[in-house]
Each structure stands twice: as C-alpha cells, then as structure tokens.
Amino acid sequence: MTWNEPGGGDNKGEKDPWSGNKGKGGGNQGPPDLDEVVKKLQEKLSGIFGGSGNSSGGSGSGGIPGGAATIAVVVIAAIALILVANSFYKIEAAERGVVLRFGAYNQVTDPGLNFKLPLIDEVYKVNIDQISSFSHKAQMLTKDENIIDVELTVQSKIQDPADYLFQDRNPQKTIQDATETAVRETIGKSNLDFILTEGRSSIAADIKERAQKLISAYKTGLEITSINMQPAKPPEQVKSAFDDAIKAREDKERLENEAHAYANQVVPQARGAAARQVQAAKAYEERVIAEAEGESSRFLAVLTEYEKAPEVTRERLYIETVENVLSKTSKVMLDVKSGNSLMYLPLDKLIKSQGTDVGNPTISPITSDYGLTAPLQQQPADTRIRDVNRGRGVR
Numbered sequence: 001m002t003w004n005e006p007g008g009g010d011n012k013g014e015k016d017p018w019s020g021n022k023g024k025g026g027g028n029q030g031p032p033d034l035d036e037v038v039k040k041l042q043e044k045l046s047g048i049f050g051g052s053g054n055s056s057g058g059s060g061s062g063g064i065p066g067g068a069a070t071i072a073v074v075v076i077a078a079i080a081l082i083l084v085a086n087s088f089y090k091i092e093a094a095e096r097g098v099v100l101r102f103g104a105y106n107q108v109t110d111p112g113l114n115f116k117l118p119l120i121d122e123v124y125k126v127n128i129d130q131i132s133s134f135s136h137k138a139q140m141l142t143k144d145e146n147i148i149d150v151e152l153t154v155q156s157k158i159q160d161p162a163d164y165l166f167q168d169r170n171p172q173k174t175i176q177d178a179t180e181t182a183v184r185e186t187i188g189k190s191n192l193d194f195i196l197t198e199g200r201s202s203i204a205a206d207i208k209e210r211a212q213k214l215i216s217a218y219k220t221g222l223e224i225t226s227i228n229m230q231p232a233k234p235p236e237q238v239k240s241a242f243d244d245a246i247k248a249r250e251d252k253e254r255l256e257n258e259a260h261a262y263a264n265q266v267v268p269q270a271r272g273a274a275a276r277q278v279q280a281a282k283a284y285e286e287r288v289i290a291e292a293e294g295e296s297s298r299f300l301a302v303l304t305e306y307e308k309a310p311e312v313t314r315e316r317l318y319i320e321t322v323e324n325v326l327s328k329t330s331k332v333m334l335d336v337k338s339g340n341s342l343m344y345l346p347l348d349k350l351i352k353s354q355g356t357d358v359g360n361p362t363i364s365p366i367t368s369d370y371g372l373t374a375p376l377q378q379q380p381a382d383t384r385i386r387d388v389n390r391g392r393g394v395r
Helices: 034-048 064-085 161-166 171-188 192-196 200-217 236-308 310-326 347-356 381-392
Strands: 088-091 095-101 104-109 112-115 121-127 132-141 147-158 222-229
Touching: 088 095, 095 161, 104 161, 121 161, 132 171, 147 171, 147 192, 147 200, 171 200, 171 222, 200 222, 236 310
Parallel strands: none
Antiparallel strands: 088 112, 095 104, 095 121, 132 147, 147 222
16 A cells, blocks of 8 residues: 555554654645745744744735845845955956956056956956967068068067057057068168078068067057068079079188188288398398498597507508408418528418318418518417517517
C-alpha cells in the first residue's frame, strides 16, 4: 500500500511524508503553499526593518504596505552598493586611464586605484607600453635618377593617450602615410652610392625625424621608437649592372688603399732621407766654416810671426812646402854641396814602398849646409825649424 493510499486506520497518517500532523489521522495534505512562504519571509523582513509583522491583510498598518517599503529599501541599498562599486577603477602599470565626463575629455589618470563619478564619468584604458610595428616596401627614385627597392620596419608606441583616442580617427594609417612621405623625401635627396654603402644608418635617422614631425603635427599621440632599414637593392632587371658597378667601386677602394699604404711607406723614408741630407749639409757647412776659420787663424798667426822674423818665417814656409810636395813622390833630393856626411839609402824599402805606398817613401838622413841630420819625415816641423835656426845661429 502506498503512503497516501486512501483507507482507514490510526497509523495511516504517519506514512504520508507531506502531512503536517504526524501520528494523527488528519487526512491527506499537499506541499506547503508558495504564498505562505512569501508571507513568512515578509514577516521576517518587517521584523528586521521595524515592521508590525501582521500579515492578516487589510488596509491598516500591516501586510502589503510594510512589504513594499521593505522592498524599496532593499532596492535602494542594492543600487547604492552598485554605485559605490562602480565609483572605483584600477589602472595597471602599463596603462593610462582617459576619463570622459558627460562625454567630454576630462583628464588622464595614472596607474593605481582611482575614483570616478558613477553614471557620469566614463574611463578608457590605454596601454602605453605596447609596441606596434609595420613594414613598408616600395620602389623609389634617388637623387641621381636611379631606381632602388627600399624596405624598412617601423616600431611605435602610444605617447599621448588623449590625442591617440580623440585627435585622429585612424592613427595607424596616419603613421604609415607619414612614414612613406618621409622615406620618399629622404631617398629623393640622396645619391645611390650613399644609400648602398655608408648612408643606411643616417638615412634611417632622417626618416625617423621627418616621420615623427608629421605625426606630431597631426596629433596622433604616437611616438616612433625605431626604424630598421634593410639594405637597399636595385630592381631585378638591372641587378647585374649594379653588381658590376659595386665590383668596380670595390676595386677602386682596394687600389686607393694600396696607394695610401705605399704612400705611407715611401713618404716617411723620403722625409728621413731629406732630413739626413739637411743634417749632412749643415754639418758640411759647419766643417767648412770651421776649417776656414782655422786656416784664417793659422794665416794670421803666421803673419804675426812673419812680421817678427821675416827671413826665418820665409825659410820655414819654404821647407814645409817642399816637404809637403816631396812627400807625395818617390824621388829623393839631396843637398851635399858643403857636407861630407855618409848617406845611407834603404833601397829595399824604397822598392817595396813603390809597390805598396808610392806616395810615402822612407827617406834617409840628408846633409845640408844648415846641419840637418835627421830625416824630414821623422821630425816635427817645429824641431826642423829650430835646427835651421840653430844652423844659422838664430835662437
């Protein structure tokens, strides 16, 4: 038998789980009424918020008017909580907040927790650290009327969030057009050789400067961080001619480098030789001057002695001159007019000296009327003069 099967008995009501009178035969009862649950909830809320708690109906101070006030309070409290929750917003470290008040730009807020007027202010979050990039490739005409293919990559980021959102409808399109304008202007003012060789870095810097001026004038709020320019290439139709030109330029540079290296080697040597000749000339000049001064001093000294004793000095000069002349010959002249001295001639030494040193023969002692007995080459000039003066009786 089921729980709510009809039938008598005292314990039948205990089998009905939906019955509110257990142990009694109160008959069959259904689940609790939904209206009754709502009324109980209203009574509890009225008790919390100061209501009468009477739910019997009527137009008095209980029932429906108290429930409406409670619902209104709950709704107001919920709205207040929602408004308070929407009055604060958080900006990340890489972001900036652009605040609109009544639809018009108001301010830019920094990272952190910020306040806004609910239902009045509107906030747009903009990431200023995000890098955006695009590539540009085109054929362009150089200053010397050559066509080249130029390819570069432009990287940028947001500098002014307010300008980026409200001053330009499409900032990315503007920066692309500005870059193309700057590239054509820069390439059009440069020669081909400069673009293909050492001018790539300077050309990229010029393009960046010109493009930045344009996008700043349009107030795009963007900042160009870098421009990477790929090596410029000639069109495929004339690539072989360009390769030949590049090879010729490389040969020219190689020959110039070799010429500079040769010049750096030869010029110092020539300068050293010139300096050496200059020093030799200065030394020769000093030597000649010194010799001339010595000769003049000697002549003045001889002149002084000649003025003191003309005959003796004249005889001395004669003897020195004869000695100087005869010392370079192999002949020997003797004066034996008034002398009986024995003369010895070393013939073997004279013959030997003719084969080795003809200009300096060995001379034996000679006898003269002045009593000279020593060889002329073995006596100093002063000694010979004293001997001559002694022979003449002069002291």
